Every structure is written in C-alpha cells, then in structure tokens.
Amino acid sequence: GNSVTQMEGPVTLSEEAFLTINCTYTATGYPSLFWYVQYPGEGLQLLLKATKADDKGSNKGFEATYRKETTSFHLEKGSVQVSDSAVYFCALSVPGANNLFFGTGTRLTVIP
Amino acid sequence: DSGVTQTPKHLITATGQRVTLRCSPRSGDLSVYWYQQSLDQGLQFLIQYYNGEERAKGNILERFSAQQFPDLHSELNLSSLELGDSALYFCASSLGPGQQETQYFGPGTRLLVL
Numbered sequence: 001g002n003s004v005t006q007m008e009g010p011v012t013l014s015e016e017a018f019l020t021i022n023c024t025y026t027a028t029g030y031p032s033l034f035w036y037v038q039y040p041g042e043g044l045q046l047l048l049k050a051t052k053a054d055d056k057g058s059n060k061g062f063e064a065t066y067r068k069e070t071t072s073f074h075l076e077k078g079s080v081q082v083s084d085s086a087v088y089f090c091a092l093s094v095p096g097a098n099n100l101f102f103g104t105g106t107r108l109t110v111i112p
Numbered sequence: 113d114s115g116v117t118q119t120p121k122h123l124i125t126a127t128g129q130r131v132t133l134r135c136s137p138r139s140g141d142l143s144v145y146w147y148q149q150s151l152d153q154g155l156q157f158l159i160q161y162y163n164g165e166e167r168a169k170g171n172i173l174e175r176f177s178a179q180q181f182p183d184l185h186s187e188l189n190l191s192s193l194e195l196g197d198s199a200l201y202f203c204a205s206s207l208g209p210g211q212q213e214t215q216y217f218g219p220g221t222r223l224l225v226l
Contacts (some may be wrong), residue, residue: 031214036217043114043116043218044202044204044217045216045217046215046216065222085178086174093212096144096204097168098160098209098210098213099145099157100145100147100157100170100204101157102155102156102213103154104154105154105155
C-alpha cells in the first residue's frame with residue numbers, strides 16, 4: 001500500500017540549531033514527495049516537493065532529497081528560527097491515486 | 113494566503129444533525145479535494161472532484177457526501193453527525209487532477225459535535 005512514516009515528535013530545538021525530520025515511505029508506483037507545514041491555527045502550506053529520484057526540493061532554507069534507494073525524503077534546515085515552529089507533514093502521491101497520503105506530522109518548537 | 117477559501121471557520125452542532133461545509137478553489141483550479149484531520153486518525157483523504165465530476169474516493173463515510181458545482185466551488189455534507197466526526201476539515205485545490213500537481217489548502221473548518 002501507500003504510507004508515510006515520520007519521526008515522532010515533538011522536537012524542541014534552540015534557535016540556530018540544525019534540524020532533521022526523518023520521513024520514509026512505501027508506495028505502489030513511482031511517487032511524488034512533498035513536505036507541508038502547518039502553522040498554529042492555519043491550513044497546510046506546501047513547503048517543498050520532489051517528483052523524481054535524486055531531485056532536491058528546497059524553500060526558505062529547508063531542503064529534502066528524494067532517495068529512491070532508501071525510500072526516504074528527510075527534511076533538513078541548517079539553522080532554525082523561532083518562526084519555524086510549526087507542525088511538519090511528509091506526504092506522497094502516486095499515479096492513479098491523485099490524493100495525498102500524509103504522515104502523522106512532527107511538531108517542531110524552536111526556543112530563543 | 114493560498115487562495116482557497118472555506119466557510120464557515122468554526123461550526124458547533126449536536127449529534128444527529130446535518131451540516132454543510134463550503135470550499136472555493138483557487139482561481140483557475142479545476143480539482144478540489146476534501147481531507148479530514150483528527151487527533152486519532154491524522155490527515156485522511158475523503159474525496160476528490162475534477163471539473164464537476166467525482167474523481168476519487170478515500171475513507172469517506174456513507175453519511176458524508178460532496179459535490180462540485182459548475183462554478184467549481186464544492187460542498188461537503190455531513191449528516192447524522194456523531195461525536196467522532198469532530199475534526200478539522202480541509203479543502204485543497206489543484207490545477208489538474210494529476211499526481212504531480214501541487215495541492216493548495218484552505219484554512220479549514222473546525223467542526224465540533226456535542
């Protein structure tokens with residue numbers, strides 16, 4: 001089947017720390033991979049995406065590389081800010097099933 | 113602002129009642145998706161419409177139904193409500209129906225069933 005596994009949260013980091021949120025997937029067919037972010041009280045916003053193996057998605061200092069050999073799409077940021085505090089969702093879509101399959105979400109809190 | 117609008121923002125109702133949630137997609141987007149976010153089930157896909165036609169169905173209960181109108185706005189109808197239907201309901205839209213299309217999410221409707 002299609003599923004996404006994210007590292008359990010919550011994650012608490014100090015400002016300027018390095019962030020990694022792990023995401024692995026199983027998929028029928030060749031998936032497209034996404035990271036969405038949900039700020040408090042808001043809807044989900046697309047953070048970045050990658051549609052084929054070895055593609056790197058990047059946005060706002062965040063990046064993730066589509067690794068087919070390890071079925072992973074880990075999210076990284078070199079230096080987090082307080083404003084990055086949010087819930088991060090890894091997601092995939094597959095041919096023939098256009099909806100997104102989401103992970104459980106990882107809550108990140110960045111403290112000054 | 114994603115360009116996707118949802119109304120109402122909050123809804124409080126009683127068990128057994130029926131409610132309608134409304135979604136307007138981004139200008140030009142033909143595809144609309146509905147998702148449910150709850151504490152125990154996470155984010156789950158309910159149903160997709162593309163240009164007025166039902167395209168895909170996920171874990172949508174028989175008590176729930178949806179439609180997309182000629183002006184492309186969509187409504188999600190929830191009937192015979194139960195306590196467990198309390199959740200955040202998101203609408204998303206994309207230009208086309210394809211797998212690689214980016215989905216843009218609305219702010220959600222928070223439903224509380226008492």
